[in-house]
Every structure is written in structure tokens, then in C-alpha cells.
Amino acid sequence: MSFFFHFGRYLLFLKSMFSKPEKTNVFIKRIFAEMVAIGIGSLPIVILVSVFQGAVTTIQTAYQLITPLIPKPTIGTVVSDSTILELAPTITSLVLAGKIGSHIASEIGTMRINEEIDALEVMGINSSSFLGLPKIISGMVMVPVLVIISIFLSEAGGIVAGQLSGALTADEFIQGARMTFKLFTLQFSLIKAFTYGFIITSVSCFHGYYTFGGALEVGESSTKAVVYSSVLILLSDYLLAELLL
Amino acid sequence: MIELKNITKSFNGKEVLKNISAVFEQGKINLVIGASGHGKSVLMRTMVGLIRVDKGDILYDNRILDFENYEKLKEIRRDIGMLFQSSALFNSSNVEENVEFPLKMFTNMTKEERLARVNFCLKSVHLENVNKKFPAEISGGMKKRVGIARAIALDIKYLFCDEPNSGLDPITSRVIDELIKEITEKFKITTVINTHDMKTVLDIGENIIFIYKGEKWWNGTNEMVRNTENKELKDFINASLV
Numbered sequence: 500m501s502f503f504f505h506f507g508r509y510l511l512f513l514k515s516m517f518s519k520p521e522k523t524n525v526f527i528k529r530i531f532a533e534m535v536a537i538g539i540g541s542l543p544i545v546i547l548v549s550v551f552q553g554a555v556t557t558i559q560t561a562y563q564l565i566t567p568l569i570p571k572p573t574i575g576t577v578v579s580d581s582t583i584l585e586l587a588p589t590i591t592s593l594v595l596a597g598k599i600g601s602h603i604a605s606e607i608g609t610m611r612i613n614e615e616i617d618a619l620e621v622m623g624i625n626s627s628s629f630l631g632l633p634k635i636i637s638g639m640v641m642v643p644v645l646v647i648i649s650i651f652l653s654e655a656g657g658i659v660a661g662q663l664s665g666a667l668t669a670d671e672f673i674q675g676a677r678m679t680f681k682l683f684t685l686q687f688s689l690i691k692a693f694t695y696g697f698i699i700t701s702v703s704c705f706h707g708y709y710t711f712g713g714a715l716e717v718g719e720s721s722t723k724a725v726v727y728s729s730v731l732i733l734l735s736d737y738l739l740a741e742l743l744l
Numbered sequence: 745m746i747e748l749k750n751i752t753k754s755f756n757g758k759e760v761l762k763n764i765s766a767v768f769e770q771g772k773i774n775l776v777i778g779a780s781g782h783g784k785s786v787l788m789r790t791m792v793g794l795i796r797v798d799k800g801d802i803l804y805d806n807r808i809l810d811f812e813n814y815e816k817l818k819e820i821r822r823d824i825g826m827l828f829q830s831s832a833l834f835n836s837s838n839v840e841e842n843v844e845f846p847l848k849m850f851t852n853m854t855k856e857e858r859l860a861r862v863n864f865c866l867k868s869v870h871l872e873n874v875n876k877k878f879p880a881e882i883s884g885g886m887k888k889r890v891g892i893a894r895a896i897a898l899d900i901k902y903l904f905c906d907e908p909n910s911g912l913d914p915i916t917s918r919v920i921d922e923l924i925k926e927i928t929e930k931f932k933i934t935t936v937i938n939t940h941d942m943k944t945v946l947d948i949g950e951n952i953i954f955i956y957k958g959e960k961w962w963n964g965t966n967e968m969v970r971n972t973e974n975k976e977l978k979d980f981i982n983a984s985l986v
């Protein structure tokens with residue numbers, strides 16, 4: 500019951516957002532500001548997570564495939580494929596759900612309890628669209644960009660770790676990675692990232708927008724935003740794999 | 745002129761506004777008075793469409809406030825300026841940006857024109873040299889004044905103030921009262937103020953609506969308030985004068 504209520508409200512929230520912006524140039528400026536906040540703001544954490552993820556995956560794969568029967572470049576193949584297909588988009592997005600999601604929900608939630616959203620409405624501004632739409636658009640643009648960066652850094656991390664640990668050389672890694680590379684894998688990864696970008700930003704805007712009460716409730720909204728976007732990311736990960744692979 | 749016709753609103757089965765009909769006149773200071781928790785803020789929020797009424801109509805110069813038609817609602821709201829009880833300034837923007845915001849959204853003024861207008865509005869509320877300060881860095885009374893400056897940045901037809909004087913010292917309160925009166929008369933605005941400040945009531949109240957437990961209990965001018973025979977209103981006035 501409560502699930503359908505919230506889901507219905509979420510859809511109505513999305514619907515209310517799609518209206519003509521009150522002022523186009525302000526709208527575009529807001530999109531760019533959000534892109535900077537989401538993109539540049541998340542860069543350090545994405546770099547950190549990706550490099551280590553690539554390094555660890557390489558070392559662990561090498562540890563599991565330690566038999567003369569399997570040629571060393573295979574390690575590169577396994578690491579590269581799983582990075583592009585799953586690790587870079589999904590793990591990065593889960594991390595971003597925590598970072599961007601909580602930030603968006605608490606920002607909008609604070610505006611709600613501070614009556615700033617009411618002030619926007621009374622001015623004759625569509626507040627859900629004004630606050631939400633730039634964030635959602637930026638999320639759908641910037642999360643794929645971050646995922647591409649994450650793919651590169653993971654591979655780089657893998658190469659360096661392989662080299663340092665003596666598991667395989669950089670050449671072997673790259674040779675392996677190239678062996679099974681398909682453009683569709685990359686496209687699929689970006690479709691995922693695009694979807695996750697939408698999920699993280701829209702779900703977080705929704706939870707922030709429907710905050711009622713005080714500072715405590717802002718905290719709750721922010722937690723809900725992270726939990727729900729993470730669950731939806733995993734769910735859509737499964738659905739997309741089922742649909743497109 | 746704003747007309748309310750049989751406004752009724754309940755929250756979780758509890759009637760907060762009971763069949764309120766009233767007229768708020770243009771170019772006059774219309775006051776809504778009443779004790780805390782009797783429904784003044786709820787009434788004001790329904791009037792600007794933030795709370796959906798259960799029953800009744802709200803008319804802005806014969807334009808009906810239609811909750812179903814968001815575009816129409818926005819059109820009426822463009823003519824509205826509002827000062828919230830909590831000031832509701834944009835906390836992540838400084839004073840200047842707060843006042844500039846409606847101009848940015850609804851006019852094609854250049855940056856210079858906007859700044860000139862911002863400074864004019866800030867000057868009208870007797871605020872100078874605070875342009876770059878953030879809401880967290882100014883006092884409650886200053887926030888109220890920035891709120892008024894933001895409300896009057898555009899040429900509005902209707903001004904709503906929810907307790908403009910609460911938390912202000914008596915001198916600043918009188919300044920704000922005079923300011924609102926001046927703006928109302930100069931621009932022929934329909935001004936609605938929620939207050940429990942008796943000084944405001946007696947000084948500038950031209951059309952006073954007394955709300956008691958969600959009902960319109962009494963309606964009259966400030967002259968009439970002084971000699972009213974209405975028991976609840978008398979109690980209300982006496983309580984604040986002793």
C-alpha cells in the first residue's frame with residue numbers, strides 16, 4: 500500500500516518536473532553548475548575507488564588463475580571485461596549514490612523545511628522543475644562520464660598492480676584486454692551508467708522534496724535517498740542485463 | 745481585491761479553517777489577527793495556493809485561484825509577493841542574490857539594472873552594506889527586511905506578510921509597519937498581514953479580520969477594535985495591552 504503510494508507520488512513528481520523552464524538562460528546556467536558539482540565534486544572518490552578496484556581485481560584474478568594451462572593475458576581479459584561490464588558502472592554508481600544522493604536529498608530537504616521551496620512556489624516558479632530537472636539532466640550526463648573515467652582508471656590500476664606484483668606485464672594485460680573487447684560491452688556499460696544517473700538524481704530529489712519536519716527528517720530523507728537509489732541500481736542492473744544481453 | 749468564499753480546511757479530520765468568507769481590499773492594510781495556533785498561517789498559505797482548500801473559492805480580482813490548473817496558478821502567483829514567518833530566504837545565496845532572484849527569473853533586466861533595483865529595494869527596507877552577507881550572518885530582523893525587499897522586488901499586486909514583526913524590537917517593528925503601509929498606498933497593493941502585534945493593529949490596520957478557533961469571529965476597522973463588545977476579541981486585545 501505504502502509502496503504504491505510512494506511510487507505513484509514519485510511518478511507524479513517526475514511528471515510535474517517536465518514543464519517549460521521559467522527562464523531558459525537561468526536553467527542552462529543551473530545545469531552547468533550542477534554538472535560541475537556532480538562531476539568535479541565526485542572525481543576524487545571515483546579516482547580512488549576505480550584505481551584500487553582495478554588493482555585488487557587484477558591481483559585476485561591472478562591469484563585464482565595461477566595455473567600454467569591458462570595463458571597470462573587471460574587475466575587481462577577477465578579484469579577488463581568485468582570492469583567495463585559491471586564493476587566500473589555499478590560499483591561507481593553505488594558509491595555515487597552515497598555521495599551525490601545524500602547531498603541532493605539533504606540540500607533539497609533543507610530547502611523544504613526552511614520554506615525555501617514554498618517561497619519559490621509563491622513566486623510562481625515550478626519548484627520541482629527548477630530544483631530537480633537540472634540535477635537529473637546533469638546526473639544523466641555526468642555519471643556516464645565518470646564511468647568512462649572509472650573504466651580507464653581501473654584498467655590503469657590493473658596494469659600497474661599486475662606489473663608491481665609480477666602477475667603479468669602491462670603488454671600481456673593490454674593484449675588480453677583487447678582479445679575479447681567488443682564495442683557493445685562499452686555501450687551497454689554506458690546505458691547502465693545513464694540509467695543509474697537518472698535513478699540516483701531523481702530518487703534523491705524526490706526524497707528531499709518530500710521531507711516534512713525538521714533537521715532529523717532531513718537526515719532520514721538523505722538516508723532513504725541512498726538506500727532506495729542503491730536498491731534500484733541493483734534491480735535495474737539485473738533488468739538491463741536480462742533485457743539487453 | 746482578494747475575496748474568500750466559504751474556505752474550509754481540515755488536517756487529519758481536525759477543522760483548522762471553518763467556512764471563512766472575507767474581502768481583502770486593494771490599497772489597504774488588511775490584517776488577520778488571532779491567537780497562536782488559531783489558523784492564521786494556514787489561512788495565508790491557502791490564499792497563496794500552498795495548501796489546497798477542502799472547500800471554497802479564492803478570487804484575485806475575479807480571477808479564481810484554481811488548484812487544478814498549475815499554469816493559471818503560477819500566473820496569479822507572479823503578482824504575489826510574500827514574506828514568510830520564517831523569512832524563507834535562500835540560505836545558499838547572499839542578500840543581494842536573494843533580492844535579485846525574482847528579477848533574474850521574471851525580467852529581462854541587465855545585471856546593472858537588476859543591481860540598481862536590488863539596492864533600491866534594500867534601501868526601502870533600510871538595509872545598506874549587507875549585500876554580500878549570507879542569511880546565516882544577519883539577524884532575524886534583518887532577515888525579515890530582506891524578505892520584504894525580495895517580496896517587493898517585482899511590481900506586485902498582492903503582498904502577504906506572515907508576522908512581519910515577530911522577533912523584532914519595537915522601533916524596527918514600527919519602521920516595518922510604516923514601510924508596508926507606504927508600499928501599499930504608493931503602489932495600490934492589496935496587502936494582507938498576519939499579526940498579533942496590537943500596536944500594528946491600532947496604527948495601520950484598516951480592515952481587520954479576527955480569527956478565533958479557525959472561524960472568522962469579527963471584522964472591522966482599527967477604530968472599531970478599540971470599542972468592540974466582542975468578548976473574545978476584547979480578551980485578545982486586553983491580554984496584549986497589559
Ligand SMILES: Nc1ncnc2c1ncn2[C@@H]1O[C@H](COP(=O)(O)OP(=O)(O)OP(=O)(O)O)[C@@H](O)[C@H]1O
Nearest residue numbers: 755756760778779780781782783784785786787829
Ligand atoms: N501541515 C499541517 N498538518 C497538520 N496540522 C497543521 C498543519 N499546519 C497547521 N496545522 C494546524 O493548524 C492549526 C493552525 O496553525 P497556524 O500555523 O495557522 O497557526 P497561527 O495562527 O499561524 O499561529 P502562530 O501565531 O503561532 O503563527 C494548528 O493547530 C496547527 O497544528
Ligand SMILES: [Mg+2]
Nearest residue numbers: 784785829906
Ligand atoms: Mg503563524
